[in-house]
Amino acid sequence: MPNRFRRRAAALAATAAALSCLVAGCGGDSADDDLTRQKLSWKDCPSPSQAEGGGNAPSPLPDGSRWQCATMKAPRDWAEPEGDTIGIALVRARATGDGPRIGSLVFNFGGPGGSGVATLPAFGDDYAKLRTRYDLVSFDPRGVGDSAGVKCESDQQLDAFFQQDMTPDDAAERSELLDNTEEFNAACEERSERMLPHVRTTDAARDMDLMRQVLGDDRLHYFGISYGTELGGVYAHLFPKRVGRAVFDAVVDPTQTPEQGALGQARGFQLALGNYAADCVSKADGCPVGDTPEDIENRIAGLLRDLDAKPLPGIFPRELTQSAATNGIAQALYSKEFWEYLTEGLTQAYDGDGRVLMLLSDSMNGRSQNGEYSNIVAANVSINCADDRPRYSADHVQSRLPAFRAASPLFGEFLAWSLVTCTDWPVAGAADHPDVRAAGSAPILVVGNTGDPATPYGGARKMAAALGEGVGVELTYRGQGHGAYDSKNKCVQDAVDGYLLDGKVPAPGTVCS
Numbered sequence: 001m002p003n004r005f006r007r008r009a010a011a012l013a014a015t016a017a018a019l020s021c022l023v024a025g026c027g028g029d030s031a032d033d034d035l036t037r038q039k040l041s042w043k044d045c046p047s048p049s050q051a052e053g054g055g056n057a058p059s060p061l062p063d064g065s066r067w068q069c070a071t072m073k074a075p076r077d078w079a080e081p082e083g084d085t086i087g088i089a090l091v092r093a094r095a096t097g098d099g100p101r102i103g104s105l106v107f108n109f110g111g112p113g114g115s116g117v118a119t120l121p122a123f124g125d126d127y128a129k130l131r132t133r134y135d136l137v138s139f140d141p142r143g144v145g146d147s148a149g150v151k152c153e154s155d156q157q158l159d160a161f162f163q164q165d166m167t168p169d170d171a172a173e174r175s176e177l178l179d180n181t182e183e184f185n186a187a188c189e190e191r192s193e194r195m196l197p198h199v200r201t202t203d204a205a206r207d208m209d210l211m212r213q214v215l216g217d218d219r220l221h222y223f224g225i226s227y228g229t230e231l232g233g234v235y236a237h238l239f240p241k242r243v244g245r246a247v248f249d250a251v252v253d254p255t256q257t258p259e260q261g262a263l264g265q266a267r268g269f270q271l272a273l274g275n276y277a278a279d280c281v282s283k284a285d286g287c288p289v290g291d292t293p294e295d296i297e298n299r300i301a302g303l304l305r306d307l308d309a310k311p312l313p314g315i316f317p318r319e320l321t322q323s324a325a326t327n328g329i330a331q332a333l334y335s336k337e338f339w340e341y342l343t344e345g346l347t348q349a350y351d352g353d354g355r356v357l358m359l360l361s362d363s364m365n366g367r368s369q370n371g372e373y374s375n376i377v378a379a380n381v382s383i384n385c386a387d388d389r390p391r392y393s394a395d396h397v398q399s400r401l402p403a404f405r406a407a408s409p410l411f412g413e414f415l416a417w418s419l420v421t422c423t424d425w426p427v428a429g430a431a432d433h434p435d436v437r438a439a440g441s442a443p444i445l446v447v448g449n450t451g452d453p454a455t456p457y458g459g460a461r462k463m464a465a466a467l468g469e470g471v472g473v474e475l476t477y478r479g480q481g482h483g484a485y486d487s488k489n490k491c492v493q494d495a496v497d498g499y500l501l502d503g504k505v506p507a508p509g510t511v512c513s
Helices: 016-024 116-127 155-163 171-192 201-215 227-238 258-281 293-309 322-332 336-350 355-365 376-387 394-407 412-420 458-467 490-502
Strands: 068-075 085-093 103-108 134-139 220-226 243-251 444-449 472-477 510-512
Touching: 068 201, 085 116, 085 201, 103 116, 103 201, 103 227, 116 134, 134 201, 155 171, 155 322, 155 355, 171 376, 171 412, 201 220, 201 227, 220 227, 227 243, 227 444, 227 458, 243 458, 243 490, 258 293, 258 322, 258 336, 258 394, 258 412, 293 322, 293 336, 322 336, 322 355, 322 412, 336 355, 394 412, 444 458, 444 490, 458 472, 472 490, 490 510
Parallel strands: 103 134, 103 220, 220 243, 243 444, 444 472, 472 510
Antiparallel strands: 068 085, 085 134
């Protein structure tokens, strides 16, 4: 079962011995010279592929120019840099300002499994100020979208997969969950066997260093969000002297095992639900889904219990199950801007209509309204399982359910059972957690949001400390939702822009409200 809340990898993608060898240059530390000298053929971007999420071609930029796309060749196996290659899909918008261009600013928006080629144009206006001195660049990481995207189950199989009960109550439901997870993993192996060993986070980090060279930059200037902070941390560990100006937003805790991360997320989503409930009842015109925060949470808990026994009509022919509703509620908690849709979805569900909550769940799972899926689920599972060494048995999960329920009565069991995702994975995981030590790196601005459900606030401090003294610089945003920069908070944006554009590092411990 994919862990649809984590949307991030949680382990370094190599053993310590292998890393020491690679950093020393004894097997895959650098690309073949032909690859570093390759010339990219930039063309106006077409519509995103279905693997990237589908939709229309990017709209023209405000100055009338177009988003441009290209494909960069990279080694399939970084241990054999002169061997077979794969294509890494890129997107860019050229810098617009009259002042001196700094270089390219490379974005990773998280996941793992999110398509940067589709995401950057969708949110490009948010980074218009940064475009005055940078080419804005993003990419589909290997295994994602159009970069040798991993394939697993068909659309019809995924529909059935997401209709199952992901919080089993008895032996029969538990057996069904484990069987379905094993079948999903077997489908990934059958359809993507050659790529599965090569989608680790360290592989993507090496792709980024090749990208830096191909783009003509001496240093990598980087903006990582969510899982993108882990990818950036791994890059800084492997290539500390090549880090330029870098910002990590919605920060992954690099010290946690997958189990610890899932437990932290249970607390984070429960906190976010409480914040949503308090906001709803504070409105002058009242809250349609409860009279007090406790009432709202109790009604949601009752709804989920009822759905476990009898699903509601969803989007025909699918039903809104307990698992789909939990997934949809979690999706709405990623951003305060989605809270109104959560209120609408709950209101409709209490009236027997599950469509809005199912649409939210579909969004989390990468399902388009035409019934086709992006490859975000396949990529998410493949990258996480290649990175994460721990393999959790069903008996272990069962024993840990009380702790997860205590962390979150609503989300705890869902997140606990997600730990069996990698149990039968065909590729061994690399490590318990990523190594992001980056002595000698330029300062990295680490931005934590106190109300972040998916990457809880404590992760920012852990990341700043793990990067090393003089490298990680922590900034706190007292806000809601996943991430800080896109909240439009002026204090946060001024601090981030000031560093990326002018090199001004905020004082460690700066707080924005």
